[in-house]
Amino acid sequence: MTRRPRVRIPLRKRLLVRLLSASVLIAVCSVAATAWLAVATTTRALREEQGQALADDMDILARLSGYAATHPSWAGVQRTVHDLSARTGRRIALTGADRTPVADSAPRGTSLPPRAAATVDPLRTDTYTERGAQLSGTDPRVVGPYRLTPSERRELDAVAHTRQRCFSRNGLETTLARTPSGRPVLTDADGGAASDYVPEDCADGQLNTPTATEQKALTALQARAGTCLVRAGLDPGMPLYFGAGIPGLSGLSGLSGRDAAPGPAFIKAGDAKAGRVAQTCLEEARRAQLDPYVAPVAELFLGGGNSGAAPRWDMSPANKTKVFGAAGLVLAVTVAVSAVVATRLVRPLRALTEAAQQPPERHARVPVTTRDETGILAEAFNDLAERRERLEAQRKALVSDVAHELRSPLTNIRGWLEVTRDGLVEPDAELLGALHEEALVLQRVIDDLRDLAAADAGALLLHREPVPADELLAQVAAAHRVAADGARVALRTETDGTPWLDADPVRLRQALGNLVTNAVRHTPPDGTVTLSARGEGGEVVLTVADTGTGIADDDLPHVFERFWRAEKSRSRRTGGSGLGLPIVRQLTDAHGGTAEAASTPGAGSVFTLRLPAAPPPVDG
Known part of the structure; x- marks a missing residue:
C-alpha cells in the first residue's frame, strides 16, 4: 500500500496565533466599548435621572394640589402619599404651616428634611393647566x-x-x-x-x-x-x-x-x-x-433622589488613568488565559493530527487526557479506528466466507458433471437429485446475500398487512414440523391473547423460520423449541426458545454478524452459512423493531423480536 505523504501543517502555531489574535481583538474592543458606554450612559443616566426627578416632583405637587382642590381637609391623604412614594421612590411628607405632621410615607419619628420643597395651596398655585411649571393663580380643579x-x-x-x-x-x-x-x-x-x-x-x-x-x-x-x-x-x-x-x-x-x-x-x-x-x-x-x-395650606417635604446634584463622573485625567489601567489589566489577563487555553487545546489536536496521518493499516490510537470536548473527540477517534479495524477484518472474512460458500456447491456440481461427461457415472435420478440439492444450496446463499444487500441499500420492500401473531406462529411451526420431527425435537407454540402486528407476513415467516432452523439444528434429540408471542405495552414480543447447547458469553455479542459461526470448523451443512441471523436482524429493523439474543451455555438460547403492535382490524 502506498503511504500518503505526511503534510506538515504548523497547526500549533496557526491555531495559537489565531486564538490569541481573536482574544486580544475581542478584549480590546470590549474594553474600549465598555469604557465609552460607561462614561456616556452614566452621564446620560444622571441627566435623565435629574429630569425624571424634577418631573416626579412636579407630578407629586400636582397630585397633592389636586387632592387639596377637591377635599375640604387632608383626612384620607395618607393613602395618596403612600401611592406616590411607592411609584416615585421618594419620601413624601405633608405638614401644616407650623410643622404639624399631616401625612408621611416614612416611619413615624423620621426627621424631616431641613426645608420644604413646596407649599401646597391650590388657591394660590396653579399646577394643573401647565404641567412642569407653578403658575400663580387658582388651581382650575377648585x-x-x-x-x-x-x-x-x-x-x-x-x-x-x-x-x-x-x-x-x-x-x-x-x-x-x-x-x-x-x-x-x-x-x-x-x-x-x-x-x-x-x-x-x-x-x-x-x-x-x-x-x-x-x-x-x-x-x-x-x-x-x-x-x-x-x-x-x-x-x-x-x-x-x-x-x-x-x-x-x-x-x-x-x-x-x-x-x-x-x-x-x-x-x-x-x-x-x-x-x-x-x-x-x-x-x-x-x-x-x-x-x-379646599384643604388647609400644607408644606411639602421630599426626601431621597435629590435631583440637584451635578453628574459625579466625567473623563478627567484621573478617571482616564483608571480606565486605561483597568483596560490594560483586563487585556493582560485575557492574553494569559487565552495562551494557556490555546496550549491545552492544541496539544491533543496535534496528537489527533499525527494519528490521522498514519497509514490506514496501522489503525493508530491517541491517548485520552481530558474529559472536555477534545477528550470526547479523542475517544470518538479511537472508536472510529477500532471500528475501521474491525470492519476491515470483517470485509476480509466476508470475501473469504463468500468464496468458500460458493466454492463448495460449485465444486460438487462441477465434479459430478465431469465424471458424468467422461462416462464414469450414469446420470440416474439419484445423481440428478444430488446436483439439484447442490444448486438449491447455491441459490439459498445467493438469495441470502441479495436480501442483505437490499436491506443495506434500504431497498427491502415490505408488503404490510394486519397479521395476527398466533396464526403467524402456527404457520411457521407447520412449515418446520417435518424437520423438527426428523431431528426428534418437539416444536410448540404459545400465545398470550391475540396480539396483532402491521407487518409483511412473508418476511416475518422468513425471520422466524431462520430462528427456528437454527434452534432445531442446535437442539439435541428429545429437546424442545418453543415459539411464543405476547403483547407488552405498544409492542408485540416474539420469542424462539430452545433447550439446546447454548452460546458462550464471548460469542453472544457476535451472533448477528455476517458469516459468523461459533465453531469455525463447521461447514454449511453442519453449521449454516452465517447469514440467517443477520437477515433476521435486518428484517426486524425494516419493520421498526429490535432483535436480541440471550443464552445460558448448556441450558439453551432465547431469541427475542420486539415489533410495534397494531390495533386489530375492524370487521367491515
Whole structure:
C-alpha cells in the first residue's frame, strides 16, 4: 500500500496565533466599548435621572394640589402619599404651616428634611393647566360652589350634543370635553375652544348661559367683591365680567355683565389703578368664596433622589488613568488565559493530527487526557479506528466466507458433471437429485446475500398487512414440523391473547423460520423449541426458545454478524452459512423493531423480536 505523504501543517502555531489574535481583538474592543458606554450612559443616566426627578416632583405637587382642590381637609391623604412614594421612590411628607405632621410615607419619628420643597395651596398655585411649571393663580380643579348638579349636567350635555350636531352640519367637527365643574365644552381638532365662531343657526345662547348653581355662586362672589370695592372707595356696581378666571366658566357670556377685571368702559376711562384694585378685590373674594372647599395650606417635604446634584463622573485625567489601567489589566489577563487555553487545546489536536496521518493499516490510537470536548473527540477517534479495524477484518472474512460458500456447491456440481461427461457415472435420478440439492444450496446463499444487500441499500420492500401473531406462529411451526420431527425435537407454540402486528407476513415467516432452523439444528434429540408471542405495552414480543447447547458469553455479542459461526470448523451443512441471523436482524429493523439474543451455555438460547403492535382490524 502506498503511504500518503505526511503534510506538515504548523497547526500549533496557526491555531495559537489565531486564538490569541481573536482574544486580544475581542478584549480590546470590549474594553474600549465598555469604557465609552460607561462614561456616556452614566452621564446620560444622571441627566435623565435629574429630569425624571424634577418631573416626579412636579407630578407629586400636582397630585397633592389636586387632592387639596377637591377635599375640604387632608383626612384620607395618607393613602395618596403612600401611592406616590411607592411609584416615585421618594419620601413624601405633608405638614401644616407650623410643622404639624399631616401625612408621611416614612416611619413615624423620621426627621424631616431641613426645608420644604413646596407649599401646597391650590388657591394660590396653579399646577394643573401647565404641567412642569407653578403658575400663580387658582388651581382650575377648585370648583367649590360652581360644581353643577347632576340634573344641570344632563341638561347641558343635551344642549352640547345639539350644538355639536349643528356645528357638524356647518362643516365644523368638534369634540365634547368637560371642565372640572362638570360643564361640557366643545373643542376643535387642535384642542382649542370651538366658540370663536358660531354659525348663526347654532347661536342659541343656551350652552353659554350660566346655570342656577353658577349664577348663585356668581351673585355671592359679586357681593363679596362689592364689599372690598366699597372699602377701596370704588363703586360696588362697576361693570365686572366674572367669566375669565372663574373655574369652569371661562368663555361664558351673559354672567350679569361682570368679569374678573374691569370692563372695557372702565378701562377706557384711563383709571388703570382703579382697575388693578378691582381685580385684587375680585381675586380676594374668589379665594374667600372657595376657601371652605379646599384643604388647609400644607408644606411639602421630599426626601431621597435629590435631583440637584451635578453628574459625579466625567473623563478627567484621573478617571482616564483608571480606565486605561483597568483596560490594560483586563487585556493582560485575557492574553494569559487565552495562551494557556490555546496550549491545552492544541496539544491533543496535534496528537489527533499525527494519528490521522498514519497509514490506514496501522489503525493508530491517541491517548485520552481530558474529559472536555477534545477528550470526547479523542475517544470518538479511537472508536472510529477500532471500528475501521474491525470492519476491515470483517470485509476480509466476508470475501473469504463468500468464496468458500460458493466454492463448495460449485465444486460438487462441477465434479459430478465431469465424471458424468467422461462416462464414469450414469446420470440416474439419484445423481440428478444430488446436483439439484447442490444448486438449491447455491441459490439459498445467493438469495441470502441479495436480501442483505437490499436491506443495506434500504431497498427491502415490505408488503404490510394486519397479521395476527398466533396464526403467524402456527404457520411457521407447520412449515418446520417435518424437520423438527426428523431431528426428534418437539416444536410448540404459545400465545398470550391475540396480539396483532402491521407487518409483511412473508418476511416475518422468513425471520422466524431462520430462528427456528437454527434452534432445531442446535437442539439435541428429545429437546424442545418453543415459539411464543405476547403483547407488552405498544409492542408485540416474539420469542424462539430452545433447550439446546447454548452460546458462550464471548460469542453472544457476535451472533448477528455476517458469516459468523461459533465453531469455525463447521461447514454449511453442519453449521449454516452465517447469514440467517443477520437477515433476521435486518428484517426486524425494516419493520421498526429490535432483535436480541440471550443464552445460558448448556441450558439453551432465547431469541427475542420486539415489533410495534397494531390495533386489530375492524370487521367491515
